[in-house]
Amino acid sequence: MHIPDGYLGPQTYIACAAVVVPVWLVASAKLKTSLRSSQVPFLALGAAFSFVIMMFNIPIPGGTTGHAVGAVLLAILLGPWAAVIGVSLALIVQALLFGDGGVTAIGANCLTMAVIMPFTGWATYRLIAGNAPATSLRRGLAGAAGGYVGLNAAAFATGTLVGLQPMLAHDAAGRALYSPFGLSVALPAMVGEHVVLFGFVEAIATGLVLRYFQRTDPARLVPDPAALEAPRSLLKRLAIGLGILTLLSPLGLILPKAVGAGAAWGEWGSDELKDVAGYVPVELARIESTWRAPLPDYAPPDQAEPPMSRQVLTYVGSGVLGGLVLVGFILALRRPLASPDRAS
Amino acid sequence: MTLPEWMSVAGENGPARPARSRHAVGSRWVRRAANGLAQLMAETLDQRTTCSLPGYLQGLDPRAKVVGLLGLVVATTLVHTGLALALAYAFAVVLALASGISVRRVGQVWLIVPLFTLAIMLPATLNIVTPGKNVGVIWQGVQGSLGPWRLPETLAITDTGIQAAVRMTGRTATCVTLTLLLAYTTRADRLFRGLRSLGMPAIFASVLTMMDRYLHVVAQAAHEIHLSKLSRTIRSGGIRQDHQWVAAGMGSLFRRTEALGGDVHRAMVSRGYRGDVHPMTDLTIRTQDGLFLVGCVGLAVMMLGLG
Numbered sequence: 094m095h096i097p098d099g100y101l102g103p104q105t106y107i108a109c110a111a112v113v114v115p116v117w118l119v120a121s122a123k124l125k126t127s128l129r130s131s132q133v134p135f136l137a138l139g140a141a142f143s144f145v146i147m148m149f150n151i152p153i154p155g156g157t158t159g160h161a162v163g164a165v166l167l168a169i170l171l172g173p174w175a176a177v178i179g180v181s182l183a184l185i186v187q188a189l190l191f192g193d194g195g196v197t198a199i200g201a202n203c204l205t206m207a208v209i210m211p212f213t214g215w216a217t218y219r220l221i222a223g224n225a226p227a228t229s230l231r232r233g234l235a236g237a238a239g240g241y242v243g244l245n246a247a248a249f250a251t252g253t254l255v256g257l258q259p260m261l262a263h264d265a266a267g268r269a270l271y272s273p274f275g276l277s278v279a280l281p282a283m284v285g286e287h288v289v290l291f292g293f294v295e296a297i298a299t300g301l302v303l304r305y306f307q308r309t310d311p312a313r314l315v316p317d318p319a320a321l322e323a324p325r326s327l328l329k330r331l332a333i334g335l336g337i338l339t340l341l342s343p344l345g346l347i348l349p350k351a352v353g354a355g356a357a358w359g360e361w362g363s364d365e366l367k368d369v370a371g372y373v374p375v376e377l378a379r380i381e382s383t384w385r386a387p388l389p390d391y392a393p394p395d396q397a398e399p400p401m402s403r404q405v406l407t408y409v410g411s412g413v414l415g416g417l418v419l420v421g422f423i424l425a426l427r428r429p430l431a432s433p434d435r436a437s
Numbered sequence: 438m439t440l441p442e443w444m445s446v447a448g449e450n451g452p453a454r455p456a457r458s459r460h461a462v463g464s465r466w467v468r469r470a471a472n473g474l475a476q477l478m479a480e481t482l483d484q485r486t487t488c489s490l491p492g493y494l495q496g497l498d499p500r501a502k503v504v505g506l507l508g509l510v511v512a513t514t515l516v517h518t519g520l521a522l523a524l525a526y527a528f529a530v531v532l533a534l535a536s537g538i539s540v541r542r543v544g545q546v547w548l549i550v551p552l553f554t555l556a557i558m559l560p561a562t563l564n565i566v567t568p569g570k571n572v573g574v575i576w577q578g579v580q581g582s583l584g585p586w587r588l589p590e591t592l593a594i595t596d597t598g599i600q601a602a603v604r605m606t607g608r609t610a611t612c613v614t615l616t617l618l619l620a621y622t623t624r625a626d627r628l629f630r631g632l633r634s635l636g637m638p639a640i641f642a643s644v645l646t647m648m649d650r651y652l653h654v655v656a657q658a659a660h661e662i663h664l665s666k667l668s669r670t671i672r673s674g675g676i677r678q679d680h681q682w683v684a685a686g687m688g689s690l691f692r693r694t695e696a697l698g699g700d701v702h703r704a705m706v707s708r709g710y711r712g713d714v715h716p717m718t719d720l721t722i723r724t725q726d727g728l729f730l731v732g733c734v735g736l737a738v739m740m741l742g743l744g
Contacts, residue, residue, distance in 0.1 A: 097550045097554065097609050098510060098513070098514060098608070098612030098613065098616070099513070099554070099605055099608035099612055100554075100605075101514075102514075103514065103515060106514075117641075118638075121640055121641075125640075133640070133643050133644055133647060133705075134647060134698045134699075134705065135695075135698045136644045137643075137644045137645075137648040137650075137651060137698070137701075138648075138651055138655070138695070138697055138698035139694070139698070140644065140645075141648050141652045141654075141655040141656075141694065142655060142690065142691055142694040144648075144652060144655075145652070145655045145656050145690065146687055148477065149470055149659070149683055149686065149687055150469055150470040150683075151466075151680070151683050152679045152683075163687075166687070170691065178644070182641070182645055182648055186648060186649065186652070188616070189619065189620060189628065190481075190484065190620045190625065190649070191480070191620070192546070192550060192613045192617050192620070193549070195510075195609075195612060195616075196507055196510050196612070197510060197511060197612070264517075268569075268597055268601065269567075269601065270517055272605070273561040273567055273601050273605075274560075274566065297680055298684065298687065301681060301684030302684045302687045302688050302691075305684045305687075306688055309688065310692070
């Protein structure tokens with residue numbers, strides 16, 4: 094997944110570096126407060142571990158092997174910010190001293206493998222593990238799921254960065270100046286192999302190492318009481334964010350009207366499709382009539398052209414209703430899906 | 438001489454075979470990982486040896502090399518003509534030879550990334566990815582489909598496709614060669630000090646220096662874990678056991694690394710470490726460093742002029 098020099102144009106590698114540098118600064122500041130003077134050897138050895146763990150071969154049924162990146166494992170064991178620094182440093186040394194991954198692509202490689210991967214994997218782990226006891230199977234499975242999701246998120250980001258190149262940098266004749274493969278090739282190629290194969294390698298490595306610690310050193314996996322408080326404040330912030338977004342949602346109604354834009358591409362109803370294609374496919378018309386939504390197009394029902402104020406109110410109301418239905422659905426599923434460990 | 442009873446596997450004819458045999462293919466991956474780790478250690482030692490050779494780049498200030506060589510890497514990613522890329526590559530080869538790095542070593546660079554790039558770029562030479570003038574037709578007049586995909590009527594290699602593949606491979610080869618010149622002629626501690634004095638945060642430079650110092654130790658520990666597995670393997674216990682062994686190896690390495698971090702920190706504190714690292718020697722820019730920088734800037738300007 095290491096992008097070499099020459100695959101990304103300057104627009105991309107400069108933008109990636111601009112995103113990663115502030116993350117490094119925040120990570121550095123976070124660790125400074127938590128690790129104090131032992132920070133340097135702790136991080137140095139963590140980075141060396143991150144480097145070497147990539148060299149462990151993991152057997153896969155069929156006789157082949159893969160290797161894990163270990164970013165999610167590091168995030169679970171040391172915290173996501175330490176993982177950002179540890180994996181970033183390992184990637185910098187790989188690029189500068191071993192030519193593995195480009196120097197100009199350090200920002201991009203760190204963004205995918207040292208930022209996106211540990212954070213998505215760690216969040217998945219936290220979401221699934223919840224408050225489960227340190228030795229529960231659920232925690233091991235959560236680690237495996239975190240490894241799988243984290244690696245695939247990183248692969249998706251890498252495929253997107255490489256696949257954007259023909260669009261971002263091309264000559265007057267439209268020929269790509271850097272990687273010539275567009276999103277339609279780069280994304281399936283990069284994501285496909287990780288979804289089918291390497292994601293499972295990462296999942297096996299992360300899950301089994303956690304199981305190893307559960308057997309030998311479970312205290313390491315005991316949830317931090319302070320961290321357990323975090324989901325509550327996180328939920329509060331999420332609820333506020335959701336409320337703001339719901340209130341802002343009518344922008345999607347007002348702005349297209351203001352600039353005279355049509356329906357979103359591919360989201361046409363049969364009447365709009367008739368304008369675009371000149372006819373309505375028979376099967377589409379048949380299937381369209383099988384279900385009548387109570388609030389079609391988030392608009393007041395049975396009114397051809399309602400006033401904008403009414404449309405806005407119905408839009409916001411639809412957002413609130415949709416949110417409540419989803420929250421109710423998840424709460425209803427919570428009890429049957431909750432681990433028996435949690436009740437103890 | 439016959440094998441003792443306990444080395445034979447019950448229920449099978451004959452004694453158990455050592456890990457190298459075809460019956461114990463399950464340990465090939467352990468051997469491969471052990472070889473990879475040994476290669477990493479050999480490479481780091483080789484780099485340190487080359488750094489201490491008397492040579493042109495070895496005698497320069499690390500800051501001049503960082504700015505000059507990495508500046509050329511950036512310039513290489515900005516140019517698209519074959520002549521500009523050839524100039525940069527030729528410059529890198531001349532620098533390598535002047536620094537005592539053998540032609541063989543420069544050639545080995547091609548085995549790392551450029552060959553991989555060339556393999557990836559092969560489909561880009563086709564008209565379905567890079568339209569252009571056909572220079573070699575693979576098939577013509579075919580009408581059919583492969584699953585959901587319709588086969589193109591004509592599949593051919595195009596002139597622009599070849600240009601794109603050569604440009605990408607050349608650019609990657611030049612960048613890797615320039616980067617490895619820096620690695621092979623600059624001791625890691627001096628390289629990171631150079632980066633520090635060019636604005637890298639002190640904490641990063643210190644951590645990188647220490648990481649480089651202990652990378653060998655951690656790699657050695659991982660190598661020993663693999664060797665101990667190899668030396669105790671008579672036959673593979675199946676993939677489930679292999680996975681558990683890998684997990685235990687990773688976990689054990691993590692604990693050893695963490696313990697080593699604590700030991701190193703206590704040793705540093707006992708020697709007076711209070712959070713800041715003070716280098717024992719100063720870096721100085723001399724005339725030859727200035728001349729090298731002027732040469733690099735001149736080449737970069739020339740390359741950008743060629744486009």
